[in-house]
Amino acid sequence: MGEEAPEYLLEGLDEFSVFQGNQTSNIVGGKIYVVGGSEDGVNNSISVKVFDRSTGEWLVPTVLGVRPTSCKLHSAIPVNEDRILLLKSNSAPDDCFWFLEVDTRFVKEQKKVFGTEVVAWSKGVQGAGPKPVVISGPSGVGKGTLISKLMRQFPSTFGFSVSHTTRAPREKEVHGVHYYFTERSKMENDIREGKFLESASVHGNLYGTSIEAVEAVTDSGKRCLLDIDVQGARSVRASSLEAIFIFICPPSFEELEKRLRARGTETEEQVQKRLRNAKAEIDQGKSPDLFDHILVNDDLEKCYEDLQKILGLEDNADAVSYPTSEDIRVTDFHAVSTRDQKVLIHCGTEQGMTPTIYELDVSSLKGGAPGRTRGLNIHGIDLSTDVQSGINPV
Numbered sequence: 451m452g453e454e455a456p457e458y459l460l461e462g463l464d465e466f467s468v469f470q471g472n473q474t475s476n477i478v479g480g481k482i483y484v485v486g487g488s489e490d491g492v493n494n495s496i497s498v499k500v501f502d503r504s505t506g507e508w509l510v511p512t513v514l515g516v517r518p519t520s521c522k523l524h525s526a527i528p529v530n531e532d533r534i535l536l537l538k539s540n541s542a543p544d545d546c547f548w549f550l551e552v553d554t555r556f557v558k559e560q561k562k563v564f565g566t567e568v569v570a571w572s573k574g575v576q577g578a579g580p581k582p583v584v585i586s587g588p589s590g591v592g593k594g595t596l597i598s599k600l601m602r603q604f605p606s607t608f609g610f611s612v613s614h615t616t617r618a619p620r621e622k623e624v625h626g627v628h629y630y631f632t633e634r635s636k637m638e639n640d641i642r643e644g645k646f647l648e649s650a651s652v653h654g655n656l657y658g659t660s661i662e663a664v665e666a667v668t669d670s671g672k673r674c675l676l677d678i679d680v681q682g683a684r685s686v687r688a689s690s691l692e693a694i695f696i697f698i699c700p701p702s703f704e705e706l707e708k709r710l711r712a713r714g715t716e717t718e719e720q721v722q723k724r725l726r727n728a729k730a731e732i733d734q735g736k737s738p739d740l741f742d743h744i745l746v747n748d749d750l751e752k753c754y755e756d757l758q759k760i761l762g763l764e765d766n767a768d769a770v771s772y773p774t775s776e777d778i779r780v781t782d783f784h785a786v787s788t789r790d791q792k793v794l795i796h797c798g799t800e801q802g803m804t805p806t807i808y809e810l811d812v813s814s815l816k817g818g819a820p821g822r823t824r825g826l827n828i829h830g831i832d833l834s835t836d837v838q839s840g841i842n843p844v
């Protein structure tokens with residue numbers, strides 16, 4: 451189906467020159483996505499422009515997610531009809547694969563929120579990573595106590611998602627360890643810019659989980675523990691993050707009140723507010739569509755034992771399960787093509803040496819913007835032995 455080259459493409463050429471250095475263009479769903487050098491020389495990140503073929507207009511999209519830093523050379527190819535795979539040459543394996551989401555569920559939702567064209571970056575990561583664990587429950591029920599016990603006994607298995615909050619630090623709380631204590635205006639701005647997986651107003655303060663807080667833990671191969679309220683749990687449930695959801699219940703309301711007061715970290719007014727909110731939280735916590743497990747924290751040791759069972763820790767071994775990753779390096783001279791659900795990356799080398807071909811399976815990607823795209827399954831094809839493949843070394 452031959453299409454006549456429209457005139458506006460020529461007019462648009464001026465716009466292309468806005469980007470410095472290497473740039474690529476890909477058509478997805480009637481739009482051309484131009485990905486290029488650094489935006490303004492300050493951010494030093496790869497930038498995006500969109501050309502709408504139906505209107506002949508250039509669109510400046512709202513760009514969400516952590517952006518890839520610019521590089522000398524990259525290539526790009528559409529995969530799965532809703533995202534573009536970007537390969538940064540000569541980059542470390544954990545900085546080589548990026549996805550520009552252009553029509554995923556997340557992007558569609560954000561288009562409604564922003565009322566603009568939206569694209570979202572997501573870093574590609576090999577392996578699926580362990581499922582994060584969301585722990586919710588009313589204030590004073592013992593969430594922090596249980597999480598501390600897990601972290602102490604299994605330091606290489608678990609990592610804590612450090613939330614941001616606008617509440618004032620308690621006496622023994624450390625910035626960056628228990629929370630990032632933040633100004634409300636700064637946090638609200640970061641939420642608008644899509645840096646948070648979820649956020650909620652709890653007991654009169656703003657709390658939120660940044661995408662980086664969770665991803666940093668998961669990237670290190672540890673299992674991420676999130677201590678968040680019921681509203682936050684609901685948001686995470688609706689997000690692309692696959693997690694296990696556990697609700698901690700008090701044995702009685704009186705006991706909850708006793709623990710809150712005994713902790714002695716809140717004023718009487720704050721205690722009253724927490725107790726008022728606890729009633730609704732406990733009701734919502736019992737909703738079966740939200741939590742996978744409900745634990746009653748009566749006897750602490752018994753509750754901790756049950757928690758360990760849910761998390762498969764009966765043998766008490768502190769084991770790290772780093773995601774397996776191939777040591778991949780995409781060279782400057784590479785070509786990329788797709789077939790079915792496979793991407794072939796052909797990397798050229800010095801003359802006389804055998805090129806390397808990697809095969810990337812994109813059929814079972816997990817997650818995605820606003821977090822990482824996990825589950826990249828990459829392996830090298832050995833050209834000296836892979837007779838079946840029909841690929842001839844050049």
Ligand SMILES: Nc1nc2c(ncn2[C@@H]2O[C@H](COP(=O)(O)OP(=O)(O)O)[C@@H](O)[C@H]2O)c(=O)[nH]1
Pocket residue numbers: 586587588589590594613614617648649650652653657658659677678679680681682683
């Ligand atoms: N939605 C959400 N809730 C959070 C986050 N961090 C903490 N919370 C919740 O905020 C509530 C108050 O936490 P905090 O001020 O530490 O008081 P505590 O629960 O009495 O120890 C608790 O229900 C936490 O689970 C977050 O990042 N997001």
Ligand SMILES: Nc1ncnc2c1ncn2[C@@H]1O[C@H](COP(=O)(O)OP(=O)(O)O)[C@@H](O)[C@H]1O
Pocket residue numbers: 587588589590591592593594595596709710712713747748749750751
């Ligand atoms: N099973 C339990 N029995 C008695 N006291 C408990 C139990 N679990 C926790 N506590 C105590 O209750 C208080 C509140 O626990 P904490 O972990 O701070 O709750 P949360 O993080 O849910 O607000 C703390 O002083 C803690 O030592």
